[in-house]
Amino acid sequence: MTESLFTKPELSRIRSKFLHVARDFSGEKRLFFDNAGGSLRLKRAEEVFFHVDSIPDCSEHSNRVARHLDEFERQGRRDLMECVFNARHGVLYPSYSASQIMMELCRVFAENARGTNVVATQLEHPSSYDGMKHYAEVHGREFRVAPVNPATSGVDADDVIARIDRHTAILSCMYASNISGYIFDLERICAAARKANPDIVIVCDAVQHAPHAALDPEALGIDAMTFAPYKFFGVRGFSAAYISDRCASFMHHRLLAKAADDWSLGSPAPAHYAAISEIVSYVMRLGAVPGATASTRRDLFARGMGRIAAHERALLRLALEGTDKEPGLRSIPGVTVRMDGSPLEQRDFIIGIEFGNIGCEEAVAEYEKRGVIVFERSAKSLYSRRMVEAFGSQGVVRVSPLHVHGPGDIARFLRATREIAGLVGS
């Protein structure tokens, strides 16, 4: 099931579970196609977050309400490890942002891994790219970067593998690009990396990919994988990583009386865990298809994520090739679809487009006038310069819908695009 739209009744049920799908907080109508910058929120996640966060008790204390709060954290941890990461071993590292986690992982891994070089890709988020580069310098290691293939807007597995040898201490390779949507061939890359150096430490930024597919770091042999709930229907101000047993006890910032593999530092935040449990339950319910059997909660979760991916891929095709009402991006005169070189099954639903008549910032403002929220990934931004320049572009309009959207939304977006492409440039 690589492409399959939700039925109309199911899509309408799904939409009713999310906030601000059709209107912004002030009641104004809009289409929110900037989910890669922070996704639409699941109502239950927000409600439960507010409810749990309103309770002042400390979950590490012993009174009745404190124990109740502690249970939210335990369940959230179970849901993350068992369902999101499918982890049978390893530990969870919770923190404020995925960038903080990634930088800290780069530091700790650089201090503990052995070898004379480290490898990253040109598409990594700055938190991973800069963390890897900085600590390579600190430890006197060669920093090797696998380049973008402009034809696919991804990084070829062979180009990553070619940079790894038996002296590679760390590999940082993201799951999917938040600029081009390209999904890396991690199966090949990780297998080859382990073969080249069985002790290599592999870290993977899954922030972009997590809301679009099931993750499985242990099956891939990955040592650390990051996740951010605010891109996954949830709440800002919390992130988490899976860390493998072999790396969990590397010396890291830790109260020394705690276990060597404990990565939690400071007061736990039960409301964040409670919100994550709601997200996991929501995805599991999507996976509970009549007639299909699932033996574990993870199976249900993975099937739910599979259905999300299938719907989004069908929408991606409509956006590129057109709906019954509107021509697709590939055939609107004056519009160039960048980063369009890989097969759809190798892409999360992120599209980058350029207009012949206006620049990306101006185009984003024109979309907003038409009630469509998208974002520019411009060479002016420190978050995207390295990537868009690698694609030979000065900046693209990034379009990132969510599975709550349907063919009607895509048609509305295409109509706005056609209008903008027809504007006389300034």
Ligand SMILES: Cc1ncc(COP(=O)(O)O)c(C=O)c1O
């Ligand atoms: C692929 C990717 N990795 C990491 C991050 C950083 O996440 P955070 O904002 O939680 O630091 C982002 C955020 O845009 C991202 O898209």
